[in-house]
Amino acid sequence: MADVQKRVEAALERALPPAEHEPQRLHRAMRYAVLGSGKRVRPLLAFAAGEVAHSPFERLDAVACAVELIHAYSLIHDDLPCMDDDVLRRGKPTVHVEFDQATALLAGDSLQSLAFEVLAAGRSAEEPATEIEMLHTLARASGTRGMAGGQAIDLAAIGIPLTLPELEFMHILKTGALIRASVVLGARCGRTLGASEFGKLDRYAKCIGLAFQVVDDILDAASPTATLGKTAGKDAVQGKPTYVSTLGLARARERAQELRRDAHAALESFGAEAARLRDLADFIVLREF
Amino acid sequence: MADVQKRVEAALERALPPAEHEPQRLHRAMRYAVLGSGKRVRPLLAFAAGEVAHSPFERLDAVACAVELIHAYSLIHDDLPCMDDDVLRRGKPTVHVEFDQATALLAGDSLQSLAFEVLAAGRSAEEPATEIEMLHTLARASGTRGMAGGQAIDLAAIGIPLTLPELEFMHILKTGALIRASVVLGARCGRTLGASEFGKLDRYAKCIGLAFQVVDDILDAASPTATLGKTAGKDAVQGKPTYVSTLGLARARERAQELRRDAHAALESFGAEAARLRDLADFIVLREF
Numbered sequence: 001m002a003d004v005q006k007r008v009e010a011a012l013e014r015a016l017p018p019a020e021h022e023p024q025r026l027h028r029a030m031r032y033a034v035l036g037s038g039k040r041v042r043p044l045l046a047f048a049a050g051e052v053a054h055s056p057f058e059r060l061d062a063v064a065c066a067v068e069l070i071h072a073y074s075l076i077h078d079d080l081p082c083m084d085d086d087v088l089r090r091g092k093p094t095v096h097v098e099f100d101q102a103t104a105l106l107a108g109d110s111l112q113s114l115a116f117e118v119l120a121a122g123r124s125a126e127e128p129a130t131e132i133e134m135l136h137t138l139a140r141a142s143g144t145r146g147m148a149g150g151q152a153i154d155l156a157a158i159g160i161p162l163t164l165p166e167l168e169f170m171h172i173l174k175t176g177a178l179i180r181a182s183v184v185l186g187a188r189c190g191r192t193l194g195a196s197e198f199g200k201l202d203r204y205a206k207c208i209g210l211a212f213q214v215v216d217d218i219l220d221a222a223s224p225t226a227t228l229g230k231t232a233g234k235d236a237v238q239g240k241p242t243y244v245s246t247l248g249l250a251r252a253r254e255r256a257q258e259l260r261r262d263a264h265a266a267l268e269s270f271g272a273e274a275a276r277l278r279d280l281a282d283f284i285v286l287r288e289f
Numbered sequence: 290m291a292d293v294q295k296r297v298e299a300a301l302e303r304a305l306p307p308a309e310h311e312p313q314r315l316h317r318a319m320r321y322a323v324l325g326s327g328k329r330v331r332p333l334l335a336f337a338a339g340e341v342a343h344s345p346f347e348r349l350d351a352v353a354c355a356v357e358l359i360h361a362y363s364l365i366h367d368d369l370p371c372m373d374d375d376v377l378r379r380g381k382p383t384v385h386v387e388f389d390q391a392t393a394l395l396a397g398d399s400l401q402s403l404a405f406e407v408l409a410a411g412r413s414a415e416e417p418a419t420e421i422e423m424l425h426t427l428a429r430a431s432g433t434r435g436m437a438g439g440q441a442i443d444l445a446a447i448g449i450p451l452t453l454p455e456l457e458f459m460h461i462l463k464t465g466a467l468i469r470a471s472v473v474l475g476a477r478c479g480r481t482l483g484a485s486e487f488g489k490l491d492r493y494a495k496c497i498g499l500a501f502q503v504v505d506d507i508l509d510a511a512s513p514t515a516t517l518g519k520t521a522g523k524d525a526v527q528g529k530p531t532y533v534s535t536l537g538l539a540r541a542r543e544r545a546q547e548l549r550r551d552a553h554a555a556l557e558s559f560g561a562e563a564a565r566l567r568d569l570a571d572f573i574v575l576r577e578f
Contacts, residue, residue: 017433023441026433077398080371082390101371102444105394106437109366112398113432116405120425128417135424136409143402144306144315148395152312155391 001044001279004064008043009035011061012068015118029099029107030114034072037090037229041212041284042067042178046186048276049201053190062122063134063185066115070142070178073111076104078151084234091229112142124189134185141181150174154240162241168210170241175216176209183277203266204277211259212284217242218252219287260285290333290572293353297332298324300350301357304407318388318396319403323361326379326518330501330573331356331467335475337565338490342479351411352423352474355404359431359467362400365393367440373523380518401431414478423474430470439463443529451530457499464505465498472566492555493566500548501573506531507541508576549574 012034017027043064050060079086079094080101087097096104119138125131140146150173157170183205187193193201217235221244225232235242243252263281267274301323306316332353339349368375368383369390376386385393408427414420429435439462446459472494476482482490506524510533514521524531532541552570556563 023433023438023445025445026438026441030433073398077394080394082369082394103441105366105369105371106441106444108398109362109401109431110433110437112401113428113435113437117425117428117432120421120428128421131421132409132417132424135421136406139402139406139409142398143406144312144319144399146402148399148402149312149315152315152392152395155395156312156314 001283004044004047005040007057007061008040008047008064008068011065015065015069015114017114025099025103026106026110029095029103030111032092032098033076033095033107034069034111037092038068038072040064040068041280042071042182044280045179045182045205045208045277048274048280049183049186049205050190051276052197052201052270052273053187053193054273055186055188055190059122059124059189060186062118062124063182063189066119066122066138067178067182067185069111069115069118070138070147073108073115074147074151074178076108076111080104083151083155084238086231086234088225088229088231115142124185130188134188137181137184137188141177146173146177146181147175150177157241159239160241162246164246167241167243167246171210171213172206175213176206179209179212180205197270200266200269201277204263204281207259207263207266208281208284211256211263211281214243214252214256214259215285215287217244218249218256220244221249256285290568293333293336294329296346296350297329297336297353297357300354304354304358304403306403314388314392315395315399318384318392319400321381321387322365322384322396323358323400326381327357327361329353329357330569331360331471333569334468334471334494334497334566337563337569338472338475338494339479340565341486341490341559341562342476342482343562344475344477344479348411348413348478349475351407351413352471352478355408355411355427356467356471356474358400358404358407359427359436362397362404363436363440363467365397365400369393372440372444373527375520375523377514377520378518404431413474419477423477426470426473426477430466435462435466435470436464439466446530448528449530451535453535456530456532456535460499460502461495464502465495468498468501469494486559489555489558490566493552493570496548496552496555497570497573500545500552500570503532503541503545503548504574504576506533507538507545509533510538545574 016031019028019031021027046064047060076095078084079089080096087094095107119135150170153170154174183201187201220235223232260281305320308317308320310316335353336349365384367373368378369385376383384396408424439459442459443463472490476490509524512521549570
């Protein structure tokens with residue numbers, strides 16, 4: 001895991017515009033937001049799924065950068081005053097606090113463009129037609145039927161209690177779509193998998209996408225800000241529906257474990273090539289214990 | 290021109306998520322920003338360049354939607370309070386005024402994703418490898434070496450007098466990059482053009498990209514808000530460097546005409562198939578007289 005994180009850091013470093021190029025402030029803000037921190041969960045998932053499909057590392061670099069850039073852009077915009085209005089992220093001041101709101105807005109916008117630029121430049125699959133499908137997958141996972149749509153539903157739900165299915169629908173879009181895309185894209189850049197193998201990977205990705213969010217909600221409710229690297233307890237203060245507010249802490253923990261088991265079950269027919277995916281399911285769920 | 294505008298309106302209508310689908314408020318904001326108004330200069334340029342390369346209309350639809358969606362996203366974000374803080378656009382309240390800032394932010398973000406989704410789904414060229422290059426072109430034109438970079442330089446220049454070369458560099462990025470991409474992409478989805486033909490189209494695009502901005506600056510300085518559909522005289526109030534503040538009104542008008550002549554000269558070796566591109570050069574420059 002540390003090797004992949006290092007590799008991805010180097011790839012991101014190469015993909016981002018140099019800080020000394022004009023417009024410098026914008027480039028500095030983009031680098032500040034992306035480099036040097038972050039668990040790189042989505043790149044790790046792309047690399048782990050890549051192992052199942054024997055995807056070459058060079059192609060995985062492009063995929064990993066693309067999904068991480070989309071994720072980083074979403075964090076910058078989510079933290080803006082008109083959204084979650086947060087001042088702390090990954091243990092540092094958020095981008096609009098360290099720079100300014102206009103720069104944060106443009107940095108997020110530019111990271112989104114860069115994600116597609118990197119993926120389009122990356123020779124990320126054997127066949128160009130597959131590459132186009134991958135670009136389409138990333139775009140769809142980022143838009144209103146994915147991450148941005150989930151964020152909109154989340155905003156609309158402030159102060160409104162959601163049922164568990166409503167909450168899960170929101171998270172399947174908000175966090176789940178990009179996590180699924182990370183797994184799918186990592187697998188797509190290798191040998192062609194059968195529909196059944198793909199279906200299993202997708203089921204795995206859906207489970208860990210939800211598990212990731214359940215654990216995030218638990219951590220937000222149960223951890224101090226210093227451990228978390230972002231403002232803790234924020235969801236409750238903002239009246240946001242979470243797994244903890246909907247299920248209670250104990251049942252939310254059970255749900256995370258349940259999803260971990262489902263994720264493992266989805267990988268049953270795979271052998272050692274799925275070992276990293278299994279490890280990641282454990283890592284995502286167990287990080288909170 | 291009216292036919293193309295109608296065709297593009299229909300294609301945008303199909304490309305945008307239906308207003309009654311969740312998240313409805315977000316989808317309504319996206320449709321509000323894109324549909325029903327706008328001169329569609331970039332789609333018109335894509336279609337006109339497509340005529341030079343005999344590009345099929347169905348492919349041009351995808352290209353035209355993609356560039357217009359990027360343009361629309363940039364307008365929403367530019368109008369936000371942390372940027373230009375404007376309340377009027379295309380004769381209507383801006384998106385954050387009609388909806389709210391968070392929705393405007395997400396609508397812009399989602400329109401950018403949708404642009405890439407539409408282009409990746411559009412079978413926009415004969416060869417998939419060409420399609421990937423086109424996606425790369427669009428991403429690059431949108432990012433820090435294009436539109437967003439120009440916007441950042443523009444923001445940094447508030448209250449600072451720029452030299453003409455500095456001003457032109459800013460506009461080559463801010464408006465020029467996407468206008469050039471519109472021409473290039475329109476031509477790319479047809480028959481393969483030679484490097485020399487491409488070079489000429491690119492020179493044309495560069496000239497009209499600048500001309501477009503010169504005329505925008507003249508209109509901002511010289512028109513009433515009602516004619517303009519957006520707040521007039523804003524550049525001067527905000528202390529933004531413009532062609533008018535740098536060159537004066539008379540010299541700015543000369544510069545626009547000069548660029549129109551250069552644009553025509555770039556097309557000299559083309560025949561009737563470039564008639565629409567010539568018309569557009571005239572339209573872009575003469576709209577102010």
